Amino acid sequence: MTTPQYQTLPDGRFIDVNGVQTWVTEKGAGTPVLFIYGGSFGGGEAASGAFAWVPPFEAFGEDHRVIAFDKPGQGWSSKPPRPEDYTMEFVVNHVIGLIEALDLGEPVHLVGHSRGGYIACRTTLLRPDLVRSVTLVNSGTLSPGIGTNEVVLANCPFPASPKSIHWNYGNYFHDFDGVSEEFIAESWAVLQSENYQAALAEIREHGLMAGQFLPQLARDKRETLQWLADGRLQRPTQIVWGRDDRTALLYRGLELFDLLRSTNPETRFSVVDKCGHFPYLEHAEWFIETVGRFIQEVDHEWA
Amino acid sequence: MSGRDLSATTGGGEVVVLLHGGSAGQSPWSDTGNTWADTAARLEGAGYTVVAPDRPGHGASPATAIDDLSFEHECSVVAEAIAAAGGRAHVVGHAEAGITALLLAQRDRQKKLGIEVLSATVVGGYGAEPTADGPERVILSDPPVEAWSAASQRWAVRRLTHAGDTAGERYDDARAGESSRAAAALLEERGNSARVAGFLLRAKSSIFAWARDRGYDVPISLTWGMEDPLSETPRAVEFMKVLASTTAHLELNLVDCAGHFVHRERADEFERLLLGFLARSSAQ
Numbered sequence: 001m002t003t004p005q006y007q008t009l010p011d012g013r014f015i016d017v018n019g020v021q022t023w024v025t026e027k028g029a030g031t032p033v034l035f036i037y038g039g040s041f042g043g044g045e046a047a048s049g050a051f052a053w054v055p056p057f058e059a060f061g062e063d064h065r066v067i068a069f070d071k072p073g074q075g076w077s078s079k080p081p082r083p084e085d086y087t088m089e090f091v092v093n094h095v096i097g098l099i100e101a102l103d104l105g106e107p108v109h110l111v112g113h114s115r116g117g118y119i120a121c122r123t124t125l126l127r128p129d130l131v132r133s134v135t136l137v138n139s140g141t142l143s144p145g146i147g148t149n150e151v152v153l154a155n156c157p158f159p160a161s162p163k164s165i166h167w168n169y170g171n172y173f174h175d176f177d178g179v180s181e182e183f184i185a186e187s188w189a190v191l192q193s194e195n196y197q198a199a200l201a202e203i204r205e206h207g208l209m210a211g212q213f214l215p216q217l218a219r220d221k222r223e224t225l226q227w228l229a230d231g232r233l234q235r236p237t238q239i240v241w242g243r244d245d246r247t248a249l250l251y252r253g254l255e256l257f258d259l260l261r262s263t264n265p266e267t268r269f270s271v272v273d274k275c276g277h278f279p280y281l282e283h284a285e286w287f288i289e290t291v292g293r294f295i296q297e298v299d300h301e302w303a
Numbered sequence: 304m305s306g307r308d309l310s311a312t313t314g315g316g317e318v319v320v321l322l323h324g325g326s327a328g329q330s331p332w333s334d335t336g337n338t339w340a341d342t343a344a345r346l347e348g349a350g351y352t353v354v355a356p357d358r359p360g361h362g363a364s365p366a367t368a369i370d371d372l373s374f375e376h377e378c379s380v381v382a383e384a385i386a387a388a389g390g391r392a393h394v395v396g397h398a399e400a401g402i403t404a405l406l407l408a409q410r411d412r413q414k415k416l417g418i419e420v421l422s423a424t425v426v427g428g429y430g431a432e433p434t435a436d437g438p439e440r441v442i443l444s445d446p447p448v449e450a451w452s453a454a455s456q457r458w459a460v461r462r463l464t465h466a467g468d469t470a471g472e473r474y475d476d477a478r479a480g481e482s483s484r485a486a487a488a489l490l491e492e493r494g495n496s497a498r499v500a501g502f503l504l505r506a507k508s509s510i511f512a513w514a515r516d517r518g519y520d521v522p523i524s525l526t527w528g529m530e531d532p533l534s535e536t537p538r539a540v541e542f543m544k545v546l547a548s549t550t551a552h553l554e555l556n557l558v559d560c561a562g563h564f565v566h567r568e569r570a571d572e573f574e575r576l577l578l579g580f581l582a583r584s585s586a587q
Contacts (some may be wrong), residue, residue, distance in 0.1 A: 053370020140436055146541045148437025150504075154514035210504050215439070222438035 004076045004193065006051040008182055009068060012076070017097040019089075019213070023076035024069040025050065028061035029117050031132065032104045035066070036095060038114025038139075038277075040213065041073030041086065042203045045156040046168035047196055049075030051186035055284035056111070060292060064109075069098060071119075073199035077191055080199075086208040088115075088217045093121045099123075099130050107132035109295050114248070114277065118142040122220070124235055125227050133236040133298040136256070136271045137243050138277050140248030141217070143256040144225060149247035162188050172277035174244040183281070231263030236301075238268045241274030242282060268294065316350035317421065318388045318586060320381060324398030324427065324563075326499075327372055328361025328486025330457040331446035331541040333479035338397065342566050346572045351581070354384050354392070357398060357482075367480040369495045372486065374506035382416035391419035392582055398533070398567065401425030402503075405510045408521045422522040422584035424577060427565050428534020431510050450487070451480040463563035465530040468537035472556030473493050483578055501504050511545060518548040525554070526576055528561035528568065552583065 004023070006009050012025030035057060039048035050068040070077035072094050073086070079284050080086050099108060109132050112120025117139025124131040140147050151172050156166035165187045170176035190196050203209055227233070237260055241253040249272065260269040270290050272283045280287040313376055323341060325334035336355035343353040359377050360366040371377055381403060385392045396404035406412060408423040425431065434487040443461050446455045453474035460474075490496045513519070527539040536557055543555045556576050 018325075144438075146433055146538055147437060148433050148541065148545075150507065151437040151511040151515065151545050154508035154515065157516070206502050207494060207497030210500035214436075215500070218437060218439035221436065222441065225438055262523050 001065045002190055004194035006049070006186055007134035008051050008054045009057065012050070015101055016103050018094050019081040020072045020094060021078040022069055022094070023050070023215070024067060024102075026065060026067050027057065027208065028063065028065050029250060029290060030064040031106065031295075032065045032067060032108040033060050033295065034099065034108045034110055034197070035068045036110065036112040036116030036119050037071070037275055038090075038116045039074065040115055041071075041079070041199045042209045044214070045158065047089060047159050047190040048075065049190045050277070052181070052189065053115070053280065056280050059288040060295070064295070065104070067102065074196070076195065078195055079202065080096070082253060083202060083206050084212070085209060086203060086213055087292055088118070088213065088220055092119050092126070095123050096127050096130065096234060096240040109133045109135070109298070111135040111137070112139065113137040113280070114139055115141045116220070118224070121233065122224055125224065125232050130236050131143050132302060133238070133295060135238045135294065137240045137256060138245050139256070140252055140282065141221070141250065142224070143252035144259065145249070145255050148249060152247045160191060165183070165191070172245070174274050174276040174282055178198050178282055192292060193202055202297060225278055228259050233260060236294070236298045237264060238270065238291065240279055240287065240291060241269070241271045242277060242279040243271050245277045247277055307313050308492060311351070316352055317581070318352045318354060318385065318392035319346055319581065320385060320392050320394045321353060322358055322381065322394065322396040322400035322402050322403055323355075323356040323361065324396075325361065325474060326399055327358075327366060328483055328488075328490045330338060331443050331450060332456040333451055333483045335363065335476060335479050337473065337476070338564070338567065341570045342577070344372060345578070349578055351389065354365040354388055356381070360486045361482055362476070362479045365485045366489055369489050369492070369574065371499055372401055372499050373502045374406060374490070377415065378406050379563040381407060382418045384482050385418045390417070391421055391586065392486065393422045393424070393584065394420055395424040395426060395577070396430070397426045397427045398563065401427070401430035402506050403512065405523070406506060408519055409509070410515050410517075410520060420521055421586050422524070422581065424524045424526065424580065426526050426573070427528055427563050428531050428538055429563070431507055432534060432538045432583060433511070434538065451483040454482075458585065460564070465528065465560055465568055485541060513524065514548050518550055522549050522578045522580070523554075524576070526556045526558060526565055526573065528559050528563060528565040529559050530561060531563045533563055554580065571583060
């Protein structure tokens with residue numbers, strides 16, 4: 001089988017992690033930076049993937065070992081092996097398995113967006129030995145408060161197509177038309193792929209999102225917020241937020257910040273204006289500078 | 304429509320449909336139309352005609368198939384009752400039934416079902432308000448056995464009530480307990496709990512998309528207990544933002560010293576608010 005590739009990222013390879021054929025790409029040398037994107041399996045009208053990270057992947061690749069990968073049942077990676085594995089817990093354990101399989105030799109900087117922010121945080125809580133710093137980007141999944149993504153994205157008016165992808169991501173963006181054609185093309189390629197459709201079919205057959213993934217995530221989130229309140233997150237942490245995100249409102253980022261900084265002295269918060277859910281795409285230069293400086297400072301302290 | 308009818312259907316005034324809350328087979332208490340006894344009496348005293356059925360899956364309307372527990376089915380059943388009462392009505396829904404009220408308040412659905420909804424009132428949370436990726440609520444996770452016994456129901460209602468027993472619930476309705484157990488048995492069948500979870504997500508999406516893309520055009524009132532352990536008041540405020548695309552009147556009333564059962568815990572205050580809203584939303 002030939003390895004599928006993105007047009008906008010360096011060619012990747014497959015490695016087996018916890019029974020998932022996992023697509024991974026790497027670039028550069030230096031302290032490792034692992035990117036974890038948002039979304040989850042089961043999206044019928046848009047599909048995220050490692051391609052989301054192109055601007056910071058390229059920029060941090062200049063002086064770091066940057067790693068982007070696809071989560072189980074997303075992007076080019078194969079679906080979770082069993083129906084009962086369609087849970088956030090499985091996805092988190094898959095990241096832990098991936099970090100171990102890559103044998104990085106030193107702790108990693110995690111950069112997690114949205115659902116991936118929750119994964120980055122949960123990974124750090126479970127395995128602090130693997131993690132050097134955590135960057136959490138517009139993560140409503142992790143934050144306290146009221147999620148409004150189900151309002152903004154309810155009932156996409158288009159069937160699965162480049163148009164439905166534009167509608168989905170356009171609503172995440174501050175500028176509806178700011179979603180690039182390359183981004184839409186990458187997402188459309190994933191959405192049409194056999195792997196992605198196989199996961200989607202399995203999810204629909206068993207009602208795995210409403211019946212399993214979401215209730216188990218709610219259970220794990222309660223525990224996660226309790227752990228954060230207890231002060232278990234003790235790695236340098238930066239929260240980054242697009243101010244105009246209608247799916248993860250700014251006040252939620254502030255509540256997360258308050259929760260973390262009450263017990264972790266190394267917690268930062270940076271917000272950028274005229275920006276929706278994807279600051280690393282809508283304000284790439286700012287994001288690269290802000291997160292790059294944070295990672296650099298952490299590296300300096302650890303050196 | 305099966306279920307108890309608390310109405311004097313000869314009242315002659317505008318029709319008010321009162322829909323109790325709860326999820327059949329999931330909520331650890333067995334709600335029925337009886338929850339509205341005080342409200343119904345007050346409304347009838349003011350000249351309204353009241354219909355307060357047992358929603359599908361509850362009380363005298365037990366579920367026999369899992370689709371009986373869908374909001375689509377509930378909308379059809381309630382629409383039949385409205386049609387039988389003359390074709391137009393105010394709809395009041397407690398908690399989960401607030402979803403039904405807001406689905407029926409969608410103009411296209413009214414046309415399809417051949418009814419007219421004069422206003423929608425949502426009483427208390429844990430229904431249609433946005434909750435995405437919220438942490439699990441554990442307050443009702445472990446009801447004492449035997450589930451839906453009088454003691455177990457009393458335990459549940461006390462937990463949702465601001466000041467102990469102020470909800471004044473009766474727990475001796477054997478038929479209501481049986482319906483809860485029947486629904487729970489259906490939910491245990493393979494795949495059914497996922498289907499019911501899907502019913503809820505789809506109903507909420509319909510309300511959100513309608514508010515976002517079309518906008519409501521009937522008056523809506525949200526009345527929230529400030530101490531509701533199932534839905535904090537910021538959720539009500541966020542919900543109001545979602546509905547604010549309406550071209551009609553929209554109001555939010557936060558009632559103090561009230562938990563999940565606003566209409567029983569603060570009956571006088573609730574009835575005063577409801578009567579005022581209904582009068583302002585009258586077809587006349």
